[in-house]
Amino acid sequence: MNLIEGKKLVKNFKNNPVIQGIDFEIRQGEILALVGPNGVGKSTTIAMLLGILPPDEGTISYWRSDYKEHIGTQLQSTPFFEGYSARENLKLFAALYHINLNDVEIEKKLTDCHLEEAGKTPAVKLSIGQQKRLAIGVTTVHRPELVVLDEPTAGLDPRSRYEIKEMINDLAKNNQTVLFSSHDMEEVEKLANRLIFMNNGKIIDQGSPAELIDKHQVENLELLYLKFTEKN
Amino acid sequence: MNTIFSLSLKSAAREPFLLFWSILVPIGGTLVLGFLVGTSDYAINITTGMMAMGILFYAFTTTVFSLLGQRRRGVYQLLKVTPMPLSRYIISVSGAWTLVSLICAMLVLMVGGIFFHLDLALASVLKMGTVCVLGAMGYVFFSFFVSGLFQTEAQTSIATNLIAMPLLLGSDAFYSLEAAPDWIKTVILLNPFQWLLNGLRSGFNSNNRDWAISAITLLIFLGIALFLAVRSFKSSDY
Numbered sequence: 001m002n003l004i005e006g007k008k009l010v011k012n013f014k015n016n017p018v019i020q021g022i023d024f025e026i027r028q029g030e031i032l033a034l035v036g037p038n039g040v041g042k043s044t045t046i047a048m049l050l051g052i053l054p055p056d057e058g059t060i061s062y063w064r065s066d067y068k069e070h071i072g073t074q075l076q077s078t079p080f081f082e083g084y085s086a087r088e089n090l091k092l093f094a095a096l097y098h099i100n101l102n103d104v105e106i107e108k109k110l111t112d113c114h115l116e117e118a119g120k121t122p123a124v125k126l127s128i129g130q131q132k133r134l135a136i137g138v139t140t141v142h143r144p145e146l147v148v149l150d151e152p153t154a155g156l157d158p159r160s161r162y163e164i165k166e167m168i169n170d171l172a173k174n175n176q177t178v179l180f181s182s183h184d185m186e187e188v189e190k191l192a193n194r195l196i197f198m199n200n201g202k203i204i205d206q207g208s209p210a211e212l213i214d215k216h217q218v219e220n221l222e223l224l225y226l227k228f229t230e231k232n
Numbered sequence: 233m234n235t236i237f238s239l240s241l242k243s244a245a246r247e248p249f250l251l252f253w254s255i256l257v258p259i260g261g262t263l264v265l266g267f268l269v270g271t272s273d274y275a276i277n278i279t280t281g282m283m284a285m286g287i288l289f290y291a292f293t294t295t296v297f298s299l300l301g302q303r304r305r306g307v308y309q310l311l312k313v314t315p316m317p318l319s320r321y322i323i324s325v326s327g328a329w330t331l332v333s334l335i336c337a338m339l340v341l342m343v344g345g346i347f348f349h350l351d352l353a354l355a356s357v358l359k360m361g362t363v364c365v366l367g368a369m370g371y372v373f374f375s376f377f378v379s380g381l382f383q384t385e386a387q388t389s390i391a392t393n394l395i396a397m398p399l400l401l402g403s404d405a406f407y408s409l410e411a412a413p414d415w416i417k418t419v420i421l422l423n424p425f426q427w428l429l430n431g432l433r434s435g436f437n438s439n440n441r442d443w444a445i446s447a448i449t450l451l452i453f454l455g456i457a458l459f460l461a462v463r464s465f466k467s468s469d470y
Contacts, residue, residue, distance in 0.1 A: 050313045068315040079306035082298070083243040095235035096314040096321075124305075 001028045003063045003146050003177055004049050010057035011044055011201075018044050020201040021058070026146065026179055028063075031172050033188040034181040035221075036198035037229055042181040043076055045198070046150055049179075069097065072144035074135045076151050080123035086110065086134050087119040090141060097142035113137040114163060129160030136167050140176070147171050149180040153187060165191060185221040195221075197228055204228050236321060240328035247294060254290040254336040258282035259343050265406070266348055279344030280360075280432040281405030283337040287364060288399065288425060291333040291371035292378075293392050299379035300388050308465070318465065326372045333368035334361060356436050359443050363431030366450040370424060373457035380464035399425040424453040 006024040010017070019041045026032055026049075034042045047053040049060060050073055064070065080089050087106050094101040101109070110119050113133040118126055123134060132152060140147060152168070153161045161184075168191055171178050182188055188195055189209050196206040205212060205228070209221055218224045244250060262282040266275045302308065311318055341360065345352045378395065382388045402419065403409075403426040409416065420426050431446030 047309075052309055052312050066315070068313060071313065073310065073313045075306050075310055077306040079302075079310050081243075081307060082301045082305065083246065084239065088239055088243070091235060092239050095239075096311070096316040098315065100235060 001063060002026065003028055004060065004067075006045075006049060006055075006058060006060045008058040009045070009048055009055045009060070011041070011048060011053065012056050018201050019048070019055070022198075022201075022203050024049070024196065024203070026177060027194070028145075028177055029172075029175060030193045031168065031178045031180070031191055033192035033195040034179065034198065035183070035185070035188055035195050035225070036204075037183070040198045041201045042198055043150055046148060046179070046181065050148060069142070070145040072139035072142065072147045074139040074147075074149045074152060076154070080131070080134070080138075082122075082124055084123060085120050086115055086123050086126065086130075089123045089134065090138055093138035094141045099142055101141070109137050109141065113167075129156050129163070132156060132160065132164055133167065136164065140171065143174075144176065146177045146179065149178065151181050151183075153182065153184060161187070185225050189221045197224075199228060236324040237328050240325045241331065244328060244332045247298075249294045249297075250290055250332065250336070253293070254286040254333070255339060257289075258286040258336070258340045261285075262340055262344050263347060266344065272348065275344065275348035276350060276433065276436055277404075278406070279341060279348065279350065280429055280436065281403075282344075283340045283360075283364070283432055284367070284403075284405060284425060284428045285400060286336045286340055287333045287368050287428065288371060288396060290336055291329060291368040292375050293396055295329055295372055295375040296379045296388055296392050297385065299375060300382065300385065303379060304383075322376070322461075322465075326369060329372050330365055330368045333371075334364050337361075337364045337368075350436075352436075353438070356438055359435030359438075360432050363428060363435060363443070363447055363450060366447060366454055367424070367428035367431070370450060370454040370457045373454065373461040376461035377457065377464045399423055402426070403429055405429055424450065427453070 002025040004026045006022065008021050008023065009019055010021050011019040022045065024045065034045065036042055044053065048055050050071065081092055084092060087110065090106050090109055091101050106119070110116055113136065115130060115134060115137070118130055123131065126134060136149065136152065139149070149168070153164050156164065165187060168178055168180065192209060194206065194208050195212065197204045207215065212224055213220065216224050216227060218227060259282070262279050265278045269278070308318070311321055338361065341352070341357070344350055378391060379388065382391055402423050405425070409420065427446050427449040431443055431450060434442035434446060
C-alpha cells in the first residue's frame with residue numbers, strides 16, 4: 001500500500017522550475033531515502049508531500065483523510081519553540097497532536113532520545129546532536145505511521161550520526177514508515193530499503209540500493225552519486 | 233489547547249524583557265514620577281500611563297521578537313503539518329500573552345493604588361481590566377502582522393521603535409497635551425495607545441460614556457489588527 005502518492009508534480013519559484021513533473025510514492029513499511037545534491041528540490045518535494053507548499057501542477061493523494069494525525073515531521077531547521085526546555089517542547093509538540101503527555105511518558109521519551117540529563121535545558125541551547133535527537137523525539141511523540149526526516153544527520157559528528165541511525169532503525173522495527181533525505185551515501189546504503197535519486201528537479205532513478213548498484217554497474221552508492229552528478 | 237496556553241504563560245513569565253520593561257520600569261516610573269509631581273491628579277495619570285506603557289512594551293514589542301524568532305525557526309511551517317489548526321494555536325498563545333499583559337497592568341495599578349491611596353472600586357478595576365484586555369489583544373495581533381514584515385532582528389528593532397515611540401510620545405501618558413496645536417490633537421484621535429489611556433482613566437473615574445467610546449475604539453483597532461494578522465499568515469512566507 002502507498003501511504004502518499006504524488007503524480008506529475010511541478011513547482012516553480014519566481015518562474016524558475018524547481019520540480020519538473022515528478023511521480024513519487026511512499027510505500028508502507030519502507031525506509032525511503034531521497035537523495036541528491038543541494039538545491040535539486042528534495043526539501044521542496046518533501047514540503048509538497050506534507051502540504052506545506054502547494055504544487056503548481058499535479059496531484060497528491062494520502063492513504064487516509066486524517067493523515068496529518070499520522071505523520072511525524074522533522075524539517076531541516078529543527079524548529080523548537082524558543083524559551084521552552086526539552087521537556088516542554090516534547091509536551092508542546094504532543095499537544096499539537098492532541099496528546100497530553102504525563103511526566104512518566106516525558107521521562108521515557110527523553111530516555112529514548114538519550115537526553116535524560118537535558119530535560120530542563122532550553123531546547124535551542126542543546127548541542128546540535130542533542131537537538132537532532134530531540135527533533136526525532138518530538139517528531140515521533142504521537143507514534144506516527146509515517147516519519148519524515150529532512151537531512152536528520154546533516155552537520156553531525158560520527159557518534160551523533162550513529163545514534164540518529166539507531167533511532168531510524170528503531171522506527172522501522174516498530175513498523176513505522178520512514179522517509180529521509182540525505183547526502184551521506186554510506187548512511188543511505190545502510191539504512192534505506194529504497195532510494196529515489198533527484199537532480200535538477202527531476203527523478204533520475206529509483207530502486208533498492210542493490211538494484212541501482214547492479215543496474216548502473218558501480219561498486220557502491222557513493223560512486224553512483226558521483227556518476228549521476230557528473231558535470232558534462 | 234490548555235497545554236499550549238499554560239506553557240506559553242510559563243515561558244512568558246521567564247522572559248527577562250517582560251520583568252524589566254513591563255513590570256520594573258512601569259512600577260519604578262509610577263513611583264518616581266508620582267512622588268516627584270506629588271498631586272493626586274497626576275498620580276492617577278502616571279499610574280494609568282505606566283499601565284498602558286507596560287502593555288504596549290509586552291503585548292507589542294516583546295511579542296514581535298518572540299514571533300519573529302518562531303517564524304525564523306520554521307515553527308509556523310511546522311504547524312502546517314500538524315493537525316492543530318493554526319487559528320487554535322494563535323488563540324492559545326495570544327490568550328496567554330494577553331493574560332500576562334493584564335497581570336502586569338494590574339500589578340502597576342495595585343502599586344499605584346497602595347502608594348497614592350487611589351480609590352479603586354471593583355467596578356472601576358473591572359472596566360480598566362476590560363480595556364487592558366482589548367488593548368493587549370489588539371497589540372498582540374498587530375505584532376503578528378509586524379513580525380511577518382521583517383526578516384532580521386535589526387530590521388524588527390527599528391520598526392518596533394518607529395511604531396512604539398510615536399504611539400507613546402503622541403499621547404498624554406506622561407504630560408498634558410492640552411496646549412498642543414489642533415492638528416496634533418486630531419492626529420491623536422488615531423492613536424490606539426491614547427484610546428487605551430482614555431479607557432483606563434474613564435474606567436477609573438467611572439465616566440461610562442467615555443469608557444464605552446474608548447472600549448469600542450479599541451475593539452475596532454483589535455478587529456483591524458486581527459485582519460492584518462490573518463492576512464500575513466495567509467502569505468506563504470509566514
